[in-house]
Amino acid sequence: MIISHLRVNHIEKPLGYLLDKPTFSWITSDSAGTCQEAAQLQIAIDEAFCNIIFDSGRQEAISSLGYTPDITLKPRTRYYWRVLVWSEKDHGISEVSWFETGKGNEPWSGEWITSPFDKEIHPQFFKAFSLKKRVKSARAYITGLGTYEFEINGKKVGNEYLAPFYNDYHKWLQYQTYDITSFLREGKNAIGAILGNGWYKGRFGFINQMKELYGSQFGLLCDIDIMLEDESHIVIGTDESWLCHPSPILESSIYDGEVYDAGKEVDDWSTIDCDLNGYAAAIKFSPVCGTLTERLSPPVVITERCAPVKLLHTPADEQVIDFGQVITGWVEFKCHLPAGEKIRLQFGELLQNDNFYNENLRTAKEEYIYISNGKPAVIRPHFTFYGFRYIKIIGLSHIDLKNFEACVIHSGLEFTGKLETSNDKVNRLIENAHWSQRDNFLDVPTDCPQRDERMGWTGDAQVFSATASFNMYTPAFYKKYLYDMLLEQKTHDGSVPHVVPDILERCMVLSGNEDAVQHGSCAWADAATVIPWTTYLFYGDKTLLREQFENMTLWVDYIKMQDDTLTGSSRLWKTGFHFADWLALDNLDKSSSFGGTDCYYVASAYYFYSASLAAKAASVLGETEKAKEYQQLSEEIKKAIQKEYFTPNGRIAVDTQTAMVVALYMNLVPKEHKERLVQDLKKKLDDNKVHLTTGFVGTYLLCQVLSENGLQSYAYQLLLNEDFPSWLYEVNMGATTIWERWNSVLENGLVSDTGMNSMNHYAYGSIVEWMYRYMCGINPVESAPGFKEITLKPQIDERFDFARAEYLSAAGLYKSGWEKTDSGVAYHITIPFDAKARFIVRDTISSVKVNGILHKELCGKCELTLKTGEYEIIVQK
Known part of the structure; x- marks a missing residue:
């Protein structure tokens, strides 16, 4: 064992x-x-x-x-x-x-310090101290305003970057704890810390040049807690005895990048040999920020290093390095230039007419500038990140690819899922979705990592949460995000902002446009119910569900309040702004980003869905009265939707693919008319030559609904389409991540729109969930969450020779794969310890062998209960 x-x-x-x-x-x-x-x-x-x-x-x-x-x-x-x-x-x-544990409620010995320099000057801090005995153990409790890195005796502490990470600094602030025992020595020691703008005071948000969103001054708070071998205890806290100096970082910005002047470096800046000439005393200050607490954020780390694929000399006479894959992170490189010479790196996702291109970044510069001090150096940014595949290099006459390396950066979550099929293009699609998740899981689930956005959009997070949880171990990541969300909800009467943390509202308030603040869009704000329930379904932790139950109830109660006060308790949601089926293709106005599905229909459907999820959660948690309350509410909403949007004969009033799949997925269609709606959806697809027209809402649900209603061949066709619009159209156009739009790049290779067009948005990558659940059949069961039990019902397709999945669930490792044989299908299955699966095949069957043993009783049908073990099931037709 x-x-x-x-x-x-x-x-x-x-x-x-x-x-x-x-x-x-x-x-x-x-x-x-x-x-x-x-x-x-x-x-x-x-x-x-x-x-x-x-x-x-x-x-x-x-x-x-x-x-x-x-x-x-x-x-x-x-x-x-x-x-x-x-x-x-x-x-x-x-x-x-x-x-x-961290410091808990213990007081800090250190005080917030800042530098006496201009607020735009990036400071570095220094503190020397002596230890009379050898160190038994030592910890650094540290945080910064904005991002920080620190070294002790010349070595970087920890493998994390961009700490203390991204949250609303006015609501709360995380500090980090590091084991620094091995960094300290008997005798003289020194600590050095540098600070960057980060999200705290750098440019961020949609309003160009908006800075100082949370504060205007850099700040550092630190306690160095040391236990010596003689059990004596020393605490070295930040105070006015710390020294500061302008750092070589002249500019830093999440959007714009970094400017680094090596000529301003202080030799040995984090060692006892530091030349303190020009250093000034730090000063105390009192920042305006929320509660200081131990961390929730998983670490942001370098998870992979990628070598360049090739050096391009473009028709525009540019030198461009191609890394072969769109990633989030930065480039680390070696160079040795004369003092004062400058290298400029610009980052972009794709080429246009074989030339470097970055116009889809909008106002984000996405660049790194290095000014040499004449010494050989290994160079990297400190307080920014880039979304890129290509870098254009200016100022370096000779480029040796061996000197360049791309560093992939994201929250350090364990990879848990694998998928492989006999179709290489589908495999590339799976890889694209995985990369988009990695690239956008940087402390918060962002929409994109490159342009002047990079925000925690709730709609993207909602539709992708299950896919994300197949690919990676996500509960701690979502716990932090939902905590951010809950704090926002408490300031909006339970409503959920479009992005979390709500930087959009912060920008509006600072620009004097408070009346323009929006929140509470259907499908976006419903992340408050969908993600907690998905997390419970995948990991089975009731403690987490109880923590996040408040997110769920606040949101449902907010919609109900809007319904009761503005529409007379109609049990339909017909007020407010809604993204709804965002970026769908069925709007007659092709210049619009809104889909053609009635936004209030989508809103009412999600009103029902969130109420029903709140009822389920309440039941799990033993909240009997609340379970009854939300169950009754959901039933009332369902009746209102059926009355408003379905004719007596079962025709749906909103005649779009998305409207139909929403009704089927959420079980909103009257039972007696369900088959009609399935056939209407089939005809809708037939009329469009089995091509989708769906956006953020409909795409996520479409293939799942088809597979659940006997139309799995249509789901496979949508997956395998290669012309526009389709997933494989993107693959054929050279995508290495998931695009924001179905037509982000046109057939002529040109970008379709520069106003809102990312090559790295994961929302449409939710098709990967369908591959796990329907192609390979791994379906969690609500009554046995955490994958203690699954329904294993793979749906094969003749256009594939095989498909296989592995998923390291909370219960253990599942494997489910199938391959065609001359006379049928061979299934290869692994069920982990203390788990079971209900294996179902609905095809006409002539014989079934399980691990070599013929089971005559299963002829004509196949439904087995599989316990822990490995199985080969041969099904012949």
């Missing part, structure tokens, strides 16, 4: 995270048994478990998906834990893992 993936609040070995109520989870594999009979959790303050402070004892009720003991934790304390698991045949014990 192997017990792995030991997590606390869905983080492995969390250091300094917010751990008010720690929830423990793990995965068991390689057991001689098939199911967990009992488990035991132990927590100690020593690795040898001589001093155990919590022992659950053997309990049958403990779940590997999440166990929350009744325990009070001390601040600044490392705890060790392990779990024992019993199956019906064996038992095992995990390796020892740990978690460590």
